[in-house]
Amino acid sequence: MSQTVDRALSILPLLAEGPADLGQVADRLGVHKSTALRLLRTLHEHGLVYRQSDQRYRLGARLFALAQEAMENLDVREIAHPHLVRLNETCGHTVHLAVYEENEVLYIDKVESRYPVRMYSRIGKPVAITVAAVAKLLLADLPEHERRAVAEKLDYPTYTSRSTPNAGAFLRELEKVREQGWATDLGGHEESINCVAAPVRGADGRVVAAMSVSAPNVVVTADELLTLLPLVRRTADAISGEYSGRTPVKGTV
């Protein structure tokens, strides 16, 4: 909608791939070097890009700080956190909290497993949307037409033999998840890792977040992990209750 800003912002994902020099940026934007220079300067002044010693540009520190601040302002996260910790203390496995936003699902909190074998993930990282248990819950709650639209648009990478193969299968899975009110991922992302997940709902019943417990096969079998389902659901319900109970408008300055 705004050409200049549009161009400037296009630089960010470009730099996320790795450092680049002025020429490269200008080329990939399809603008003159001088134009790219001025855009980069503006981004620089705001701390969003940083000029390293070899003069190449990369993303800057303020970006982290912004993401950080934004994360801490999420109400659900704040409310859920103590519950997640408690759940982790009970079962010992990795606990995740995730939200859906514009075709992406991302982790907004995580409590590490207390077992030595841990799974890799990171707060802020987009989730494997077609297979993750939390993603299924979040997408299953979308209105039917939107759900279908999203499912059609997605790629379906074959992480393992049990990954969701295509939109049709995904939509059926979402339907099932929608009815049963919980979801699993049994080796659909990483062969040896299983998850069980339950939804966190707002006062209106809409799913606002989803939480999951994940553990590798070497620690507990899928069946053993499933025995935790009631506990996970109870935790999610507790969070839902607290979240819908009060509606703090703490953001109002």
Added chain:
Amino acid sequence: MSQTVDRALSILPLLAEGPADLGQVADRLGVHKSTALRLLRTLHEHGLVYRQSDQRYRLGARLFALAQEAMENLDVREIAHPHLVRLNETCGHTVHLAVYEENEVLYIDKVESRYPVRMYSRIGKPVAITVAAVAKLLLADLPEHERRAVAEKLDYPTYTSRSTPNAGAFLRELEKVREQGWATDLGGHEESINCVAAPVRGADGRVVAAMSVSAPNVVVTADELLTLLPLVRRTADAISGEYSGRTPVKGTV
């Protein structure tokens, strides 16, 4: 340098404080509502802001993803990580890795303490620059005039009675740190928490990062923590060696 982009980017820190509606954004930018709307739309298209159900804007998911990706592309971090984990396995305490960038010091990696009492910190969060041990090391390495300039510009919050009180004291501390090649923070940020830190150097001897071990008084006394200094320094040196050894230009697309 570019008015439009400048205005658009000014919206980000504003939203980091909390969600805001169109009017508020327009007011704080000092522009007409329609202008603010168009800027917000552009930011929205790039996923940097998100429009929540009550129509108010807040920072968007892509921001997290960007910050995340940028973080993973930092060479030092990648090289250092296994060393940090090993150090944590040996001593059990919280281990941090931090870098300096444009008047800010921020954590780029962290391995959690294995003791139940943990300190609060978060990757990406700016560090208390006037007291943290890692910050002292990073600033101590700046050229003299720049070091002075930065020190003058900083605020010196009194976190505890042992916090660095002013620029003069800070510069003297930096001089000391510079000579001895390591740094401590003994209750300067939180009364009961102590840290020891050592620098990671590039091939040219410049400090590119700093790492620290932190532990609360209730777990180990400051004196006990200091006995870890040789271990911390050895770890930092190992990282330095590996970092300066190879210079992978992995970012070249």
Added chain:
DNA sequence: ATGAAGGTTGCAAGCACTGCAACACCGCTG
């Protein structure tokens, strides 16, 4: 129903952005 508050759209005017071209600054090579 009526009004107020906030969000959205079309439009004309002006200025901020763009691309150009010339310059400055390396590091190389003959």
Added chain:
DNA sequence: CAGCGGTGTTGCAGTGCTTGCAACCTTCAT
């Protein structure tokens, strides 16, 4: 040392993008 290619930077004039306005729309409360 001079010449040269590559890269980053700056002044300038034209124009296309951005801006503020005003009118319109939606929603909510009275």
